[in-house]
Amino acid sequence: MEEIVSRFFTNLLERPSSPRNMPFLLQPAVAIDFGVRAGMSEAKLRRKPYFRTVVLEKEERPELIGEGWKDMGMLVIMAWVLDTAFQLIALNWRYPLETLVIATVLAVLPYVAIRGLVGRVFSMKDETSHT
Numbered sequence: 001m002e003e004i005v006s007r008f009f010t011n012l013l014e015r016p017s018s019p020r021n022m023p024f025l026l027q028p029a030v031a032i033d034f035g036v037r038a039g040m041s042e043a044k045l046r047r048k049p050y051f052r053t054v055v056l057e058k059e060e061r062p063e064l065i066g067e068g069w070k071d072m073g074m075l076v077i078m079a080w081v082l083d084t085a086f087q088l089i090a091l092n093w094r095y096p097l098e099t100l101v102i103a104t105v106l107a108v109l110p111y112v113a114i115r116g117l118v119g120r121v122f123s124m125k126d127e128t129s130h131t
Contacts, residue, residue: 008098023086027079027106035111038071039118046123049116072111079103 042050048057054064083103087094 004097008095008101012098012102023079023082023102023106027082027103028110030078031075031107031110032114034071034075035114036118038111039115039120040122042115042119043122043125047119049119051112051116068112072108075107075111076104079107 038050047053050064050068054061054068057064080099080103083099083106084094087099
């Protein structure tokens with residue numbers, strides 16, 4: 001088990017500086033694109049911020065989580081495929097736990113952060129243009 005954890009962190013720290021660092025650039029870029037679109041749509045519909053509502057509003061949580069996974073489902077699958085390809089090319093092996101962690105973090109965190117930020121910025125912009 002110790003070897004698995006050690007390899008995980010070693011591979012994680014080496015990835016951004018390796019010649020094949022494309023997943024570290026491409027996955028967040030695609031997630032940001034999806035997040036911007038979702039945030040703009042959220043602001044246009046005058047909805048409450050996504051992450052805050054998921055965390056604090058129990059009655060709205062199931063619908064929003066379903067909506068979020070609909071938005072993020074393909075993104076996460078693409079991230080898993082991209083990370084698996086990276087591992088097979090760069091490491092000549094596949095590490096499923098690394099794929100799960102890396103791909104999910106590089107896809108979900110930027111999506112949620114940007115969706116909330118863009119949603120707030122565009123909703124504030126919309127409020128100032130109506131007053």
